Amino acid sequence: MVSSNGVYVPGPDFSARLARHLGQRRSELPQFDVVELDQLIDSANLTPANWTTMARVLAKNWDHYDGFVVLHGTDTMAFTASAISYMLNGCNKPVILTGSQIPLEQSRTDALDNVITSLILASSSEIAEVCLYFRGNLLRGNRARKLKTSELDAFDSPNAPRLGQGGIDLDLRHDLLLAPGKPDFQIPTFNPRSVAALTLYPGMPAALVEATLALPELKGLIIHSYGAGNAPDADTSLVRVLAQGIGRGIAVLNVSQCLQGRVAQKAYASGAALDRIGVVPGADLTPEAAFAKLHFLLAKGLSGNSLRQALQTPLSGDSKLASVKGND
Known part of the structure; x- marks a missing residue:
């Protein structure tokens, strides 16, 4: 500059x-x-x-x-x-x-x-x-x-x-550095309208989520949830519109608003509601990595179960495979 x-x-x-x-x-x-x-x-x-x-x-x-x-x-x-x-x-x-x-x-x-x-x-x-x-x-x-x-x-x-x-x-930290690989570069063309992100907040209207899920060309939504991956499950309208979006083939990825820790959707009832409708838990992905990863996998043509599995599989050291309980 x-x-x-x-x-x-x-x-x-x-x-x-x-x-x-x-x-x-x-x-x-x-x-x-x-x-x-x-x-x-x-x-x-x-x-x-x-x-x-x-x-x-x-x-x-x-x-x-x-x-x-x-x-x-x-x-x-x-x-x-x-x-x-x-x-x-x-x-x-x-x-x-x-x-x-x-x-x-x-x-x-x-x-x-x-x-x-x-x-x-x-x-x-x-x-x-x-x-x-x-x-x-x-x-x-x-x-x-x-x-x-x-x-x-x-x-x-x-x-x-x-x-x-x-x-x-x-x-x-040689014990943490990734081992050299064999170059197999995959450089897709991205659709900037294929991914959106929403941060949950108290009193968030279901209509806002519904409008986002209705965006033309949208294939993936990232929700920035509370704590260990929790959402207002008492708002049945909000949960319903998320479920409808997932039913239409839109991948919904859940990452925490917290700086540290990981998403554990089954730890609380408010997170388990998301798990039941098929929201993908984002483990300890950063919001930036979650956004880029969802974009990348969609640009590669992944969808459905293959996309869901790929989102939960560590890629280039971006997350850890672990199962932990969340705390408020």
Whole structure:
């Protein structure tokens, strides 16, 4: 980003600006090339089509580099990290997403440290997955979330341990890193209207859910539920319209509004009501990973039981298989 008329906007020619800021330090870093996309956007304007564009650039250059750094705005970086982790099936090299809270051109920028460390991580033969690096924390891409708006340590993975720490030394958790795979990339064309998301709130009208489920081209709905996957089962109208949507073939995926923990739909009666009508429990998927995963599986053509099973199967380390009781 660069400043323009008092606000930040995407700025072109990043390669020259980065070279100027790196100065003599560039000789101490792995050799790298900068590929700048034709259309630069504020990440708040991201759509699933941008996931396809980025993944295709990575796939096109896969055999020519030891690793990759994807520079991305922070607002939707966790969505992209998840989506790319699914598309780069069989990843055998590091792909590190990073960005900054303060733009590169500002005097107190955190961009340079994030980019320099990400370049070093991207040259590591020990990493073979899609990660997000930010302010000293190396996170699995599909487990990462932006948790802070103004602090520099904006990202963490509340439901999974960090994969590494960048302090004086770069310490990797080799016991947690995914093993290298055999590249079998699957980069579909996404329909941005195929998935919607709703956050449950007290007194939510069934008509809102019904209207969402009636959207043309909708194939999947994510509900952000209470606690361990609970919903207002006393609102029989709301439960009924969800059941009707599922009956029409729309997949409904349940993730918790809580930062930590997992969905356990059978733990409480209010969650069991969702289980009975066929809502898919989202385990400990982050909302960002759930959104990207549902989009990805639908774009691959999955539906019905095959889609339901795939949503509940860990993919690229995005969740854990476990059965636990939930607590209020």
